[in-house]
Amino acid sequence: MTKTHMRRPLCLATLALSLAACAGSSTRGDPASMRGDDALMFSAQRTSLHRGDDDLLTAGLGLAGLQAMTPPTFADPERPLAVEARRRALWANWRGIADLAPGGGYGTLYGSLAAVPGREFHALATVPGASQPHRVLVQVPDGFDRTRRCIVVTASSGSRGIYGAIAVAGAWGLPKGCAVAYTDKGAGTDYFDTDAGIGIAADGTPSADRAQAVFAPAGAAQGVAFKHAHSGDNPEADWGRHVRQAAEFALQALGEAYPDDAPFDFDSTRVIAVGISNGGGAVLRAAELEGDWLDAVVAGEPSIHVDAPGARSLYDYTTEAALLMPCALLAVDNLPQPPLTAQVAPLWTARCASLRAASLVEGKDAAAQARSALEILRTQGWTDGALRAGALSAGFDLWRAIAATYASAYGRFDADAHPCGYRSAAQGPDGSPRPSTATERAAWWSDGSGIPPGAAVGLVDTRMDGADPLLPGLQCLRALNEGDDAAARRVQAGIAETKAGLPRAGLPVVVIHGADDGLIPIAFTSTPYVGWAQAAGRDVRLWQVANAQHFDGFLGLPDYAARYVPLLPYVYAALDRVDAHLDGSGVLPTDASISTTPRGAGKALDATHLAIPR
Incomplete structure (x- = not known):
């Protein structure tokens, strides 16, 4: 079913106020009438031009610049300009998502890195009931096809910042003349240094004015707070609404960009949602929302949680993998490298011994204990292919970082109240917390992935002890999934809030x-x-x-x-x-x-x- 290009009357709204419904407008045409209680509030709005050597897609870096092993520098390492922070963020997010290596085919076999001039419209949006905003961004190319109106709406993968889906949605939609709407879905790289009282302003640069920080934690804390874990909002529960708000902001931005063609509404504008990983889960959550506002959804490798045979929550299988996979992988042959076997084998062998001491696996030696751990994972539904590829996450300690972050998010714990004692901070050579430097803070917004460790912010584990020092914290994280104490119930309630509903009938x-x-x-x-x-x-x-x-x-x-x-x-x-x-x-x-x-x-x-x- 194709969308008509008939235009219906639509009330004009000020930038800071929600769109108001007009008499006679249809549910399809008027975003206000289809969103129920999701009254929009956009703040911190700004518009920027990106042409010449600062385009929308790569900020002028092109393939060669994105392939560079070091990021674009700041003229003043402690005080980046907004344009510098943006260019570096695009470099980091392209490299984090796409294979740009020679021989990988990007830009020749598939995808495009051709310069796309245009404008960007930035704002903060807040869903009802949330204490913290999420970022929304709309890129409008100069080649926007005004006769074939289209919006590609997307959400960042993982916990990435606002450019976290540039290689997914931007690379496909911008060259085709579509506007591309992004949301960081309540996660992102708006870190806050609680010791120095310095956060990230709307333009991506550090700010010592708490009122100007996109994210500032409510409670007192030490170290570094970040939005996904410490907003108190369990943002994953609202990922679908975040996507819809980004699409609504795109309609507003197009009305500003092309006032002679206004109004832009869902009747006259095609809307395709696309995302990968957590972004894939977010667009599937958007697919279940009421109203005929989406035309199609494409979800890559989505993190999605449903009540169906075989389905498991992210927190369930992540904490299981964090605990058991290092040992189990000793019994899996032909692992991809890295991780380097010689480096991780002693650590994984120690994990086997500690699991046996805790009666979590069987076997008298490391080989038997590894086979026992592997059998448990296979029984739980892990395939050998998933286990081999999961070796990278085990080697980089990614499972623990994800589990610690999501425990905070699901339980809505403050930055200094993690039930398993985890916190985030800059770290010294011995792993002890230390103050962040101005140079480190300057690059947080650009370089961060939204989940420490990374960008000079580490994961501090206050429970480290024994021959396998990570085990006590991991056991605590796992107990939050299976236990019945107050903290576990909070985490489990948060997980329940993220269960997906069916997509709208008839939506491809x-x-x-x-x-x-x-x-x-x-x-x-x-x-x-x-x-x-x-x-x-x-x-x-x-x-x-x-x-x-x-x-x-x-x-x-x-x-x-x-x-x-x-x-x-x-x-x-x-x-x-x-x-x-x-x-x-x-x-x-x-x-x-x-x-x-x-x-x-x-x-x-x-x-x-x-x-x-x-």
Whole structure:
């Protein structure tokens, strides 16, 4: 079903106030009438031009600049300009999401890095009941097609900042003349130094004025607070509404950009939602919201939680992996490298011994204990492909960082009240907390991933003890998933708030997931979601991609490049298919298990490796 381009009367609203409903306007055409109690409030609005050597897509860096091993510098390392912070944020987010390495195919086989001039519209938005805002951003290219109005709305992957989906939505939508609307979905890199009282202003630069900080924690604390963990809002419960608010802000921004063509409304403007990882989960949550405002959804490797056979919550399988996977991987052959076996084997062997001492695994030696841990994970639904790819998360201690963050978020704990004693701070050589420096704070917004450790902010574990010092904290995190004390009940209540509903009837939804995803295993997320939605008669399709894991950005590592194919080409292909369907010139993808061919060592990626359905 294609969208008409008829324009309905729409009341004009001031920038700081919510859009007001007009008599006679339809639910489709007027965003105010379809959002129920989600009254919009946009603040800290600003507009910037990005042309010449500072375009929308790469801030003028192009492929060569994005491939540089060091980030763009600040003229004053302690006081970056907003334009410098933005350029560095784009560099960091491109590299964190896409495989830009030579031979990886980006910009030649798939994707575009051509300069796109245009304007950016920034603001903060708040959902009803939330104490902290989320960032929204709309990029309007100079080549916006005013005769074929389109918005691509997206949410950052992981806990990334506002540019966290630039390689997903921006790279596809901007060259096609679509406006692209982003949200950080209540996470992001608006860190706050509680010791110095310094946060991040709306333009991405440090500010000692607490009133100007995008995020400032309510309670007293020490170290560094960050929004995903310490907002007190459990932002994941509202990710769908965050996406919708970004789309509504895009309509407002287009009205400002092209006043002669106003009003822009959902009747006259195509809206496609796309995201990967947590962003994929966010657009699936948006798909369930009432109102005929979305035209299609494409979700890549989504973190999604449903009540269906095989489904597991992110917190459940993350805490399980953090505890057991280091030991279990000693019994898995042919692990991709890194992690470097010689470095992690002693640590993983110590984990096996500590698990045996806690009666969590069986066996008299490390080999038997590893086999016991592996059998537990397999029984819980982990595949060997997911375990091999998950070795990277185990080696980088990513499972623990995610679990500590989400325990705070789900339980709505203040920065100094984590039930397992975790906090975040800059750290000295011995791991002890220390004050952050002005140079470190200057790069937080650009370099951070939204979850420490990283960007000179570390994860402080106050329970470290014994031969396996991380174990006490990990056991505490796991107990929050399974226990019955007050802290556990708070975390479990927060997890329950994140369960997804069915997408709107008739809304086309395409889910793409790597069969070897080791961070968000398909068996716990996409497979049960799609089966549940299809059984309810919803228009949901699944592409399962063989030899694809979670992180395209890690395909720059030679062993990963040899073993795995990128997932982004399939996301772009699904967007192409959906867009053609909405134009009436193509059909939607059908369910498919896509057989790919890894390129092997030292070879460049080509189309035969990908086998994208046509």
